Amino acid sequence: MSTGTPHSSHWGAFRAEQTPAGVRVTAHPDDPEPSPLLGNVAVAATPTARVLRPHVRRGWWEDGPGPDPRRGSDEFLPVEWDELLDRVAGEYRRVLDEHGPQAVFAGSYGWASAGRFHHAQSQVHRFSHCLGGAVRSSWTYSHGVGEVLMPHVVGNQEPLLSPTAWSSIEAHTDLVIALGGLPAKNSEVASGGISRHEVAGRLRAARARGAQFVLVSPLRDDLAAELDADWLDVVPGSDAALLLAMCHVLLVEDLLDRDFLERCTAGADVFLASLRGAGDGVEKTPEWAAPLTGIEAGRIRELARRAARGRTMVTVSWSVARTRFGEQPLWAAVALAAMLGQVGLPGGGFGHGYASTGGVGRRSGSYPLPTLPQFADPLRLRIPVARIADALLHPGEPYEVDGRRERYPHLRLVHWAGGNPFHHHQDLLRLRRAFQAAETVVVHEPFWTSTARHADVVLATTTTLERTDVGAARYDDRLIAMGRVHPPLGQARDDYAVLSALAARLGVGERFTEGRSAEEWVEHLYEQWRTGPAARAGISAPRYADFIAAGEFALPPEPAEKVMFASFRADPGTYPLRTPSGRIELHSQTVAGFGYDDCPGHPVWLAPDEEPDEEFPLRLIANNPATRLHSQLDHGATSQAGKVAGREPVRLHPADAAALGLADGQVVVLRSRRGSCLGGLLVSDAVRRGVVQMSTGAWFDPVAGAAAGVSCGYGNVNVLTRDIGSSRLAQACTGQHAAVRVEAFEGTPPRVTVFDQPTASGRSAAAG
Numbered sequence: 018m019s020t021g022t023p024h025s026s027h028w029g030a031f032r033a034e035q036t037p038a039g040v041r042v043t044a045h046p047d048d049p050e051p052s053p054l055l056g057n058v059a060v061a062a063t064p065t066a067r068v069l070r071p072h073v074r075r076g077w078w079e080d081g082p083g084p085d086p087r088r089g090s091d092e093f094l095p096v097e098w099d100e101l102l103d104r105v106a107g108e109y110r111r112v113l114d115e116h117g118p119q120a121v122f123a124g125s126y127g128w129a130s131a132g133r134f135h136h137a138q139s140q141v142h143r144f145s146h147c148l149g150g151a152v153r154s155s156w157t158y159s160h161g162v163g164e165v166l167m168p169h170v171v172g173n174q175e176p177l178l179s180p181t182a183w184s185s186i187e188a189h190t191d192l193v194i195a196l197g198g199l200p201a202k203n204s205e206v207a208s209g210g211i212s213r214h215e216v217a218g219r220l221r222a223a224r225a226r227g228a229q230f231v232l233v234s235p236l237r238d239d240l241a242a243e244l245d246a247d248w249l250d251v252v253p254g255s256d257a258a259l260l261l262a263m264c265h266v267l268l269v270e271d272l273l274d275r276d277f278l279e280r281c282t283a284g285a286d287v288f289l290a291s292l293r294g295a296g297d298g299v300e301k302t303p304e305w306a307a308p309l310t311g312i313e314a315g316r317i318r319e320l321a322r323r324a325a326r327g328r329t330m331v332t333v334s335w336s337v338a339r340t341r342f343g344e345q346p347l348w349a350a351v352a353l354a355a356m357l358g359q360v361g362l363p364g365g366g367f368g369h370g371y372a373s374t375g376g377v378g379r380r381s382g383s384y385p386l387p388t389l390p391q392f393a394d395p396l397r398l399r400i401p402v403a404r405i406a407d408a409l410l411h412p413g414e415p416y417e418v419d420g421r422r423e424r425y426p427h428l429r430l431v432h433w434a435g436g437n438p439f440h441h442h443q444d445l446l447r448l449r450r451a452f453q454a455a456e457t458v459v460v461h462e463p464f465w466t467s468t469a470r471h472a473d474v475v476l477a478t479t480t481t482l483e484r485t486d487v488g489a490a491r492y493d494d495r496l497i498a499m500g501r502v503h504p505p506l507g508q509a510r511d512d513y514a515v516l517s518a519l520a521a522r523l524g525v526g527e528r529f530t531e532g533r534s535a536e537e538w539v540e541h542l543y544e545q546w547r548t549g550p551a552a553r554a555g556i557s558a559p560r561y562a563d564f565i566a567a568g569e570f571a572l573p574p575e576p577a578e579k580v581m582f583a584s585f586r587a588d589p590g591t592y593p594l595r596t597p598s599g600r601i602e603l604h605s606q607t608v609a610g611f612g613y614d615d616c617p618g619h620p621v622w623l624a625p626d627e628e629p630d631e632e633f634p635l636r637l638i639a640n641n642p643a644t645r646l647h648s649q650l651d652h653g654a655t656s657q658a659g660k661v662a663g664r665e666p667v668r669l670h671p672a673d674a675a676a677l678g679l680a681d682g683q684v685v686v687l688r689s690r691r692g693s694c695l696g697g698l699l700v701s702d703a704v705r706r707g708v709v710q711m712s713t714g715a716w717f718d719p720v721a722g723a724a725a726g727v728s729c730g731y732g733n734v735n736v737l738t739r740d741i742g743s744s745r746l747a748q749a750c751t752g753q754h755a756a757v758r759v760e761a762f763e764g765t766p767p768r769v770t771v772f773d774q775p776t777a778s779g780r781s782a783a784a785g
């Protein structure tokens with residue numbers, strides 16, 4: 018192995034060493050295809066965009082807590098740690114005493130960084146549980162639709178977390194129909210870490226054996242060119258129509274597996290009748306789907322026949338469901354796979370999220386990992402994760418989710434660590450108003466992200482390079498002894514140190530820390546795991562000192578190649594699914610009973626409710642980026658190398674660019690009903706006509722935006738997207754799509770300011 022300190026990130030294991038030229042990063046030698054995202058790591062060790070000491074927003078410091086329209090544009094003052102922690106503890110005490118824990122939001126959604134002990138959300142949750150709890154969030158931005166829908170349809174979340182193994186696809190699948198593709202960029206990352214990147218190799222091996230691929234996506238590069246796929250460049254948001262039409266072909270041409278439907282599904286009669294027009298009088302033929310999807314009827318018919326000819330895997334990326342009515346394409350894909358009758362067979366059936374991260378399909382996640390205990394949540398009050406702005410703006414108002422009627426709590430204190438809502442949420446100008454409605458916003462961040470800039474209190478946090486930890490992830494096969502690469506920059510402290518200091522001030526210090534330092538905790542978690550759950554699972558792991566000396570520990574291989582629902586398929590009576598019927602529910606009486614017209618009891622076609630019009634004629638795809646993970650290290654070398662004219666790239670088909678008189682490389686303005694941003698144009702025929710693609714994760718820069726007369730001067734696509742739930746069922750993120758227009762930017766583009774240190778008066782905070 019190369020020199021340097023072992024380390025790990027969501028995009029790969031590596032070694033890092035401090036050199037006079039900065040931190041040098043070398044990929045793990047066993048990684049067959051290391052991610053280019055490693056090129057972003059070194060910038061974290063430089064002062065650029067780092068929060069080097071604690072800061073406070075002037076208005077909050079001087080005028081006290083309360084809703085404040087200055088939040089997001091006020092000055093920041095550097096302050097001393099102790100003085101600031103005293104004030105934050107006092108504010109916690111005020112809110113808890115006057116309003117109780119239901120007034121504190123500590124959901125802290127976000128990926129933060131790799132490492133089992135310093136995992137920021139786990140730290141905040143443990144802290145708030147010591148204080149009587151706080152409001153938390155349910156589900157994820159990644160796959161919120163699947164998390165709620167799949168338990169109704171197949172009884173659990175297996176299809177989105179650990180579907181049939183890649184090795185099974187590699188060996189057995191004849192045809193992969195990939196809705197949303199299997200994009201290399203997303204398979205490079207995995208929450209918690211990934212020590213070997215294998216997805217591209219698996220796909221190549223399947224292709225070499227003879228597997229064929231069909232890519233269903235408006236973007237050609239959602240599947241590697243080397244796989245030689247047929248590209249169905251569907252209209253964004255129309256996948257459910259395509260899938261229903263394929264189901265219709267199987268039905269009318271009698272290509273369906275009636276025995277499987279009989280033995281293993283419930284409600285097939287209702288679903289099949291709906292394909293023939295029951296309910297709405299519309300036969301879901303390929304001719305019906307053609308104008309909706311932009312795919313000729315003949316191609317749809319042929320694809321259905323092809324799927325029935327061999328072993329077929331239908332995959333739906335997480336992003337396809339990250340849309341309005343995103344429940345429908347996912348449920349329709351399950352229905353198609355059920356009609357093909359291959360669920361539970363090697364290489365057949367369906368999966369949700371292959372290549373959406375590198376973890377899906379890799380391992381079954383059956384081995385335990387070292388885990389920070391969080392105590393029980395005394396409050397148990399949650400909101401759907403993507404409804405945070407609604408909650409802040411509409412306290413006490415009712416909403417529906419998954420068959421329940423709930424009310425939003427009145428959130429006064431927002432405490433966020435390890436996430437970037439001003440990256441991940443939709444309609445950022447609305448989120449800004451929502452944050453302004455809070456009384457106090459506390460953010461732990463290593464970087465001056467837009468979330469930090471919308472806080473009252475910014476707690477300067479270390480990065481993983483500045484601390485030790487155990488790197489491990491549920492679907493990976495190694496534990497990495499993450500070592501400290503360099504000392505903390507400025508006055509940055511670990512989240513644990515900050516929370517320990519707050520806990521002590523709030524009288525729960527001993528409970529929170531159990532008397533251990535961070536380094537003692539890391540060893541303790543590892544040893545607890547080694548001698549407890551790992552030993553019980555038959556894993557013989559080295560003692561901590563030996564683990565550190567070796568730099569890593571490889572988990573044993575899993576016993577057998579996973580085929581999802583194999584035992585259920587073989588014997589549904591003995592191994593029923595955890596649905597009310599014990600089978601795959603093609604019609605769910607439970608969901609039907611909720612009475613939601615935006616998610617009825619079986620898969621249907623629901624036309625998108627923000628369609629292009631004269632004012633906003635293009636369909637935006639706001640997908641995850643190829644040059645960074647989400648918003649992380651946007652100022653890193655790989656991310657910056659991908660910018661166009663210093664802004665986030667905007668891709669447009671050559672014919673659309675020509676019609677608009679736009680040229681490659683120029684600065685453009687994107688506008689939607691909600692906001693506007695600058696971007697740098699890339700003309701590309703990998704994008705369907707009528708579609709514009711801009712990735713998420715460029716830091717929201719309202720300052721540069723103001724100079725340019727737009728909402729964001731750098732290219733944060735979430736100023737354009739819509740803050741609305743997928744449906745009343747899942748209430749999940751719908752950030753993938755919006756209707757927009759693109760025009761030339763006239764004038765001199767403003768300087769991007771979002772990586773600068775924020776303005777401070779220079780006065781000491783104590784001087785007021």
Ligand code: PGD
Pocket residue numbers: 126127128129130135137158159160336339434435436437438440441442443461462463464466478479480481512639640641646647648649713734735738750751752753
């Ligand atoms: P990250 O950029 O990973 O985005 O949203 P998420 O909030 O996870 O944010 C993590 C933050 O944690 C960073 O700001 C980083 O600096 C900080 N951090 C890292 N390490 C530490 C630490 O040790 N301590 C502390 N305190 N902070 C740390 C991702 C979310 O975005 C996701 S998962 C998806 S899938 C969504 N996808 C889309 C989409 O497809 N389309 C749109 N329009 N929007 C999306 N948003 C969602």
